[in-house]
Amino acid sequence: MTAAMATSQRIYLDHNATSPVRPEVSEAVLRALQLPGNASSVHAEGRLARAEIEGAREKVARLVGARTKNVVFTSGGTEAANLVLTPGFRRLGQAGAARLFVGAAEHPCVLNGHRFPEGAVEIIPVDSRGILDLAWLEAHLKEAGEARVLVSVQLANNETGVRQPVAEAARLVHEKGGLIHTDAVQAAGRIPVDIAALGVDALTISGHKFGGPKGSGAVVLASDQFEIADRLIRGGGQEKGYRAGTENVAAIAGFGAAAESALAGLEQEAVRLRALRDEAEAAIRRIAPDVLVVASDAERLPNTFAFAIPGLKAETALIAFDLAGVALSSGSACSSGKVKRSHVLDAMGVEPTLAEGVLRVSLGWTTTEEDVIRFAEACEKVVGTLYKRRASAA
Structure with missing residues (x-):
């Protein structure tokens, strides 16, 4: 399989880091x-x-x-x-x-x-x-x-x-x-x-x-x-x-x-991405009812949301999503690929253990309805594994 073929089968939801070239x-x-x-x-x-x-x-x-x-x-x-x-x-x-x-x-x-x-x-x-x-x-x-x-x-x-x-x-x-x-x-x-x-x-x-x-x-x-x-x-x-x-x-x-x-395409794209963003966010809430969606009551970009599931660490989650074919971020992509505590979340007063698990979903011009569906499927697998671990440890 070529690199191009492998990439085409993946779901890219990290447009705030960089958006694919048009x-x-x-x-x-x-x-x-x-x-x-x-x-x-x-x-x-x-x-x-x-x-x-x-x-x-x-x-x-x-x-x-x-x-x-x-x-x-x-x-x-x-x-x-x-x-x-x-x-x-x-x-x-x-x-x-x-x-x-x-x-x-x-x-x-x-x-x-x-x-x-x-x-x-x-x-x-x-x-x-x-x-x-x-x-x-x-x-x-x-x-x-x-x-x-x-x-x-x-x-x-x-x-x-x-x-x-x-x-x-x-x-x-x-x-x-x-x-x-x-x-x-x-x-x-x-x-x-x-x-x-x-x-x-x-x-x-x-x-x-x-x-x-x-x-x-x-x-x-x-x-x-x-x-x-x-x-x-x-x-x-x-x-x-x-x-x-x-x-x-x-x-x-x-x-x-x-x-x-x-x-x-600014106006139409904003409407399209907001609908897809809201759909992805709703899927997370269904899959993990205890999820924190960061600043969900604030005015946000139509393509972006950040979330944390209690007990799920960002570094572990990023690897799990990557293995499932989904590219996400834990925040800014300007730190040499390192996953570290976010100064943004600290400034907002997000509880530290939750802040360590925040993931960012950012959509863009390549994002489709199918991408959101596959993202939700990956979420179910990642969260299901987490809940099984919790149950076995209880």
Whole structure:
């Protein structure tokens, strides 16, 4: 059996880690790979490469309601967050932020990837549903006084799918003269994202979360009245000087193709995935009545749910599901494949022994009704084995 045949017989429910590349993206990448020119060259070959980049920039901008000139391509969401979360991110003619406030449930690329001194960073708590404490934010913005604050709040959580009140946070931040960034990596391509409606000053996205190539991402600025004074990668003048180095034309072209496809089917796909998500969640509740579905009463992404069954450890469960042909996750897939305690669940106050067993199901453009049925069948086997062990140990 070939690797391709083996993969085709499996159920892939880990789209929040990475979503399989769409066929139209593969075509765009191949087309761009065959272009011989450097996009910075003025000859015809260079202009063709430049056209691929600028066409993709327009498509990515459209996905998040931005102006094309305000999209800066990066190697992914992590680099994008690292680039913008700096005291050097500022309005033209103004000083940058002296302090950084970040949500307790943010992705590690925000919690660990920012460029502020340790003593200048404060963590915004979340409630038991994982939702940002806006009262805390408002109070601490007042306490900051004249010091300008940069706030980073994710649009949707990668582990639980919980959506954050970003527009409300932006209003509070701007009332105090601060700046706000949102990590929209999990939201873009799954729910409508409009940078103006959100009221944020910058957002970051990643192509491989909605069927684009790995290694493609972007910082999107709200207007050309913002700048990032201290750049990460210095050298030439590519990306208006924000990111030096010859552009990865193939990845950028694929990113654009994925953005175009995701936007075209956004509303219908959200409805379809929500129905499949709810069906899978209902199956878990039938099979294991004592299951905890994390933040089930919060507004979540239509494709995501996280659950824990008392007595079932995540590492054991992941192996069991994998052997049954189902790919799941225990949370973020950004820790070198390690299964470890989730800082998100800790911030939410989930009981530690339960937190150690939380699994994430994340659906995507390849997910079908048959996948959900087979997932439920695998659940019955895994849970049935657990209950048999409990009974024999009693």
